[in-house]
Amino acid sequence: MKTYIIGNWKMNFTVGESSLYLHKLLQKVHAYRDIEVVVSPSLVAIQTLSLQTDRRKIKLAAQNFYHRDFGAYTGEVSISQLRSLVDYVIVGHSERRYIFNESDKDIRAKVSAAIRDGLTPILCIGETDTERMFGETADVIRDQLLGGLQEVSAEDLTKCIIAYEPVWAISGHDKAAKIASPLDVEDAFKLIRGVLKDTYGKSVSEDIPLLFGGSVKSTNAESYLMLDNCNGLLIGGASLIAPEFTDIIEIAKRVKDGRTKN
């Protein structure tokens, strides 16, 4: 299985800045066959960047979309409008769940729409600080995972990526983010694989890439990438800094070369 390094640029950079930044990354990033590098710019920059990028080095993801293909939905962008521009879509990010009140129903509609239109959904799940304090982490992970995948068949599950992103570890919000310990992350990964195995069977569950996201930087990336069940990283803040992001890609390559997983 490939290692996925995915940068979520969130609502940062103008179109011009995005283009300059991608240009810089393309100069530095190598085309490794076993490392999939993806960046997720703002929707307004997607078309420009899709013409500019070299997909062997860097593919694109959309941060959001509406699950219907066309129609009277003012202000929305559909998955079919994105299809030729991106390869991946982020679904269920905690900022969409908690700031924009996206429900599990919205999220499962998006996962299904992405699969239907041939894009890979990156389904984000993870507990809040309060849920963690109340010992609800496992329940939240299970509910968000099965809620998001409810309409996905075993055959289609292999077209999905799951990102475990504990909300308390994500940077850029009011409260200072905490750093998730690799042990906690591996426990969450084991739980996710277990739920997928119980629902879809062993072989399929082992084929699903599991990513970690939450204040990943070049200084801690290796500790997560070395985990048995970790197949990559979803990176917010550090993906906006070229040397950080490219260092993490090189770390992922070193880890990949150093040990044989899957």
Ligand code: PEP
């Ligand atoms: C994210 O937004 O998905 C994320 C993990 O952000 P950060 O790396 O900044 O915590």
